[in-house]
Amino acid sequence: MRSKSLYLVLAGICGIAAAAIASQWLSAQANSQPVGVSTEIFVAAVSIDVGEEITAQKVQLEKWPADKIPQGASGTLSEMEGKFAKQRFYVGEAIMPVKLMEENWSAVRKGYKAVAMKASEVDIANLIQPGDRVDVMAYFSKSELIPRSTTQIVLQGVRVYALDGDTRRHSFDDRPKSLRTIELLINEKDAAAWTYANELGNVRLNLGSQEEYDGKELPIATGNEFLDWIEQHQQRLEEKMAAKERQLKQDFALLDSSVQTPNDAIKPVVKIDPVETQVNPTPATENGFSMVKMVEGRLLEYWVVPGKLPVLLGPANPSPAPARDRAIQTVDGKNIKTNETAGTEFSYLDGRKSPFDANSNSNGFHINDR
Numbered sequence: 001m002r003s004k005s006l007y008l009v010l011a012g013i014c015g016i017a018a019a020a021i022a023s024q025w026l027s028a029q030a031n032s033q034p035v036g037v038s039t040e041i042f043v044a045a046v047s048i049d050v051g052e053e054i055t056a057q058k059v060q061l062e063k064w065p066a067d068k069i070p071q072g073a074s075g076t077l078s079e080m081e082g083k084f085a086k087q088r089f090y091v092g093e094a095i096m097p098v099k100l101m102e103e104n105w106s107a108v109r110k111g112y113k114a115v116a117m118k119a120s121e122v123d124i125a126n127l128i129q130p131g132d133r134v135d136v137m138a139y140f141s142k143s144e145l146i147p148r149s150t151t152q153i154v155l156q157g158v159r160v161y162a163l164d165g166d167t168r169r170h171s172f173d174d175r176p177k178s179l180r181t182i183e184l185l186i187n188e189k190d191a192a193a194w195t196y197a198n199e200l201g202n203v204r205l206n207l208g209s210q211e212e213y214d215g216k217e218l219p220i221a222t223g224n225e226f227l228d229w230i231e232q233h234q235q236r237l238e239e240k241m242a243a244k245e246r247q248l249k250q251d252f253a254l255l256d257s258s259v260q261t262p263n264d265a266i267k268p269v270v271k272i273d274p275v276e277t278q279v280n281p282t283p284a285t286e287n288g289f290s291m292v293k294m295v296e297g298r299l300l301e302y303w304v305v306p307g308k309l310p311v312l313l314g315p316a317n318p319s320p321a322p323a324r325d326r327a328i329q330t331v332d333g334k335n336i337k338t339n340e341t342a343g344t345e346f347s348y349l350d351g352r353k354s355p356f357d358a359n360s361n362s363n364g365f366h367i368n369d370r
Contacts, residue, residue, distance in 0.1 A: 038063040041073040041094055042080065048089040050130065050168045051104045054080045059095055072096040086131060087169040112218065113188050114161050117198075119179035122205050128182070129169045132160045133208040133219075136184070136194070138201035145200065145233050152229060154197040156222040157213050161185040186219060193223025196230050292316045 045060040052058070056077060064073075073094045074080065083100040108114050119125040128134065136155040140146045161167065162183040164176065182205070186194055197203050288305035290313070299316035 037066050039066050039069060040064075040075045041069055042075060042077065044089040044091055044093050044095060047091055048085045050085055050088055051107055052085050053104070054083050054085065054095065054100065056081060062092070064094070070094050070096055072098050108161075108185065109218070111188055112185055113191055114183050114185055115191075115194055116181045116183045117203060117205075119163075119182050121203065122182055124205060124207050125179050125182060126175070127207055128160050128163075128205070129175070130160050130162055130167045131169060133157050133210055133213050134160060134184070135206040135208055136197065137204045137206060138197040139204065140201040143200075145237055147233075147236075152197075152201075152226055154193055154203070154223060154226045155186060155190055155219075157208065157219050159185045159219050187221040189221035190223035193226045197226070200230075 040061045040063050042059045043062045044058065046058050048054070048058055059077070059080070061075060073096050079097060080095050080100055083097075083102060084104040086099050086101045089095065089099070122128075135153060136158055137151060138154050139151050140149065142149045160182065164180055165183070166176075170176075288303050291302045291304050291310065292299050293302060294300070301313045301316040302310035303313050304310045
């Protein structure tokens with residue numbers, strides 16, 4: 001009897017436990033959505049492109065099965081109205097806040113600039129899409145401005161504005177196979193940093209984390225540190241050039257001081273008397289002929305014997321022309337003054353006293369005047 005009673009007690013305990021578990025399961029099922037229940041959420045009523053504002057006219061309520069609703073989808077218009085599409089929505093696609101942005105970065109807004117670079121210079125061109133965040137890096141080779149080769153961060157958190165002018169995001173299969181240009185949206189305060197980096201170095205892009213910039217739809221100015229770096233090198237180069245210029249001026253001044261300047265700027269003119277030729281007073285007795293030659297403005301007569309040197313007989317003109325009278329004054333801070341005698345006699349050259357005249361030629365040669 002005792003064993004039979006024990007079995008009855010155990011059976012009762014198991015029944016009570018099973019009833020409790022069943023009760024809990026039925027309660028959980030009652031609180032959950034039953035299969036087949038639907039909920040209304042907002043979907044795109046028309047195609048909405050990247051950058052378009054979400055308005056009541058572009059969305060509509062639609063019933064979706066509870067187990068098919070995407071996470072984050074909502075049936076409250078105020079949660080999405082006035083925001084902008086971060087990517088393209090097709091008709092009937094659920095509108096989710098994660099795909100929306102507070103500001104429209106697909107249009108160049110006031111205070112920002114769109115700049116472009118060649119896609120061939122970007123190694124990650126096939127990985128980026130409009131809306132992604134990238135860091136702008138630049139490699140600088142050693143030059144007169146940059147003392148050694150180095151890499152510098154130019155800008156951080158720059159948003160990719162467009163690819164070949166297209167601001168829409170695409171699926172992996174719809175992405176263009178080859179890109180020509182990548183457009184970036186930068187703060188206008190970073191325009192100088194961008195220009196310096198492109199002119200002086202080779203610009204590269206690094207893909208950043210989107211989560212790091214959540215809540216910051218538009219990039220902030222981050223190029224001040226790079227501009228300070230460039231400014232330091234410019235000042236160093238200017239100081240170096242100024243030092244070279246000062247050294248050149250000192251070298252030229254030293255060179256000028258070493259040159260000795262003569263006391264007299266103009267040397268005095270020295271009067272050189274014509275060379276007097278010794279005249280042979282004895283007429284030649286050897287057979288020959290007479291020859292006249294002009295030497296230093298005077299006609300001299302020579303007796304020429306074949307096979308021998310000419311012998312000077314004397315002046316062919318007994319009255320030589322008077323020499324010029326020149327007064328010379330040395331320079332000691334005064335000007336040079338020169339006077340020449342006017343009316344210098346040159347009448348002995350008019351032919352009337354020519355040695356070819358019969359009266360002055362022993363051979364009797366005469367020129368008939370006509």
